[in-house]
Amino acid sequence: MTHALFRELLRRELGERYQGSLLGPLWALLLPLAQLTVLSLVFTFLLPARAHGGQWPYAAFLALGLWPWQLFANQVQRGCTALTDNAALIGKVALPHGLFVLARAAGAALPDLLGFMLVLAVVAAFGLPLAPAGLPVVVLALAVILALGLAAAFALSALQVFLRDTAQVAAQLVMLGFFLSPVLYDRAQLPAPLARALGLNPLAPPIEAIRMALAGGEVAWAALGASAAAAVVALWLAHGLFRRTRPHVEDFL
Numbered sequence: 001m002t003h004a005l006f007r008e009l010l011r012r013e014l015g016e017r018y019q020g021s022l023l024g025p026l027w028a029l030l031l032p033l034a035q036l037t038v039l040s041l042v043f044t045f046l047l048p049a050r051a052h053g054g055q056w057p058y059a060a061f062l063a064l065g066l067w068p069w070q071l072f073a074n075q076v077q078r079g080c081t082a083l084t085d086n087a088a089l090i091g092k093v094a095l096p097h098g099l100f101v102l103a104r105a106a107g108a109a110l111p112d113l114l115g116f117m118l119v120l121a122v123v124a125a126f127g128l129p130l131a132p133a134g135l136p137v138v139v140l141a142l143a144v145i146l147a148l149g150l151a152a153a154f155a156l157s158a159l160q161v162f163l164r165d166t167a168q169v170a171a172q173l174v175m176l177g178f179f180l181s182p183v184l185y186d187r188a189q190l191p192a193p194l195a196r197a198l199g200l201n202p203l204a205p206p207i208e209a210i211r212m213a214l215a216g217g218e219v220a221w222a223a224l225g226a227s228a229a230a231a232v233v234a235l236w237l238a239h240g241l242f243r244r245t246r247p248h249v250e251d252f253l
Contacts, residue, residue, distance in 0.1 A: 005095060009103035017107060029115045032070050036063055039184065056215075060123050064211050065183040067116040068142065072149040072203060073174045074108040079153025080167045084160050087253035097246060098154070105153045109146060116142075120214075134213030141206035141213070144228050148202055151234035158245045161252050182207055199223065202230040 039062055056064075082104040083090065083097060090097065124130050152170075160166040181203045187195040198204060205223035212219050 002096070002099070006099050006103060009099055010106050013103050013107035014110070029111070029118065032066060032112075032115060036066055039066075056123075056128055060126075060128055061186075061211070062184065063119045063123070064214065065181075065207050067112060067119055068145050068207050068210055069178060069181055069183045069203070071109055071112040071116070071142065072145050072152075073178070074112055075105045075146070075149030076152045076156065076170060076174055077167075078108040079104045079149070080156040080160050080170050082153065082157045083249060084157075084164070084253065090253060091250060097249060098242065101153050101157050101242075102150075104157075105150050109149070113142070129216070130214050131216035134216060134219075137213035137219055138210050140228075141209040141224065144206045144224070144231050145203065147231035147235055148227075151231065151238040154235075154238035154242045158242045158249075161245065161249050177201070177203070202227045202234075 036059065079101055082101045086100050089095070090100070120130065156166055156170050180198060180201055182198070187198055187204065187208070190198070205220060205227040209219050209224045
C-alpha cells in the first residue's frame with residue numbers, strides 16, 4: 001500500500017513538474033548544462049588564473065562537482081515546500097506526510113542522477129581518463145549526498161509549515177553553500193586555514209571523493225566517513241523534528 005502510494009506521488013511529482021513545458025524533463029538536463037557552460041566560459045577565459053581542473057579540462061572538473069551539488073540543492077529546494085504545496089491533498093486524505101517529502105526528494109534526485117550518468121559517458125567519450133575502479137566510491141559518495149539532501153528536505157518541509165519564510169531563507173543558504181562547496185575550485189589551491197575550514201562542510205568530502213575516485217587517486221576515507229556519519233545524524237535529527245511537528249501540521253496548512 002505504502003509503496004503504491006509513493007509510486008503514485010512520484011509519478012504525479014514528475015508529471016506536474018514539467019506540465020505544459022515544451023521540452024519537459026529535458027529541462028532537468030539543460031538548466032545545469034547551461035550553468036556549466038556559463039561557469040566554464042567565465043573561469044576558462046575571463047578568470048583563467050582561477051580555473052584549475054588538475055588532470056581534466058576545467059569543464060570536466062566542474063561538471064563532476066556541479067551535478068552532485070545539483071543533486072543536493074534540488075532535493076532541498078523542492079523538498080522544502082513538499083507539505084505546503086500539497087496542503088489540499090493532506091487535508092482531504094489521511095496519508096503519511098513523509099511520503100510527500102520522499103516523493104519530492106526522489107523526483108528531484110532522479111533527473112540529476114541520470115544527468116550525472118550522462119556526464120560520465122560524455123567525459124569518457126572525449127577520451128578523458130576515468131578510473132572504473134572508482135565507481136563504487138562514486139556510488140557511496142552520491143548516497144551520502146542524497147542522505148544529506150533528504151535530511152534537509154525533511155527538516156525544512158516541517159519548518160515551512162509553521163514559518164512560511166523558510167523556503168526563501170533556504171534558497172539563499174543553498175546559494176551560499178554552492179560557493180562554500182568545492183564545485184568551482186579545488187580546495188588544494190586555497191590557503192591551508194581556509195581549506196581546512198571549508199573541509200568542515202559535509203558536502204565537501206563526497207564531492208572531492210567523486211573526483212578523486214574517478215581520477216584513480218587516493219580517496220580521503222576519514223573525511224568521507226565523517227560526512228556519512230554527519231548524514232546519519234542529520235537524518236535522525238530531521239526525522240525527530242518531522243515526527244514531533246506531525247500532530248500540528250494540518251492545523252497550520
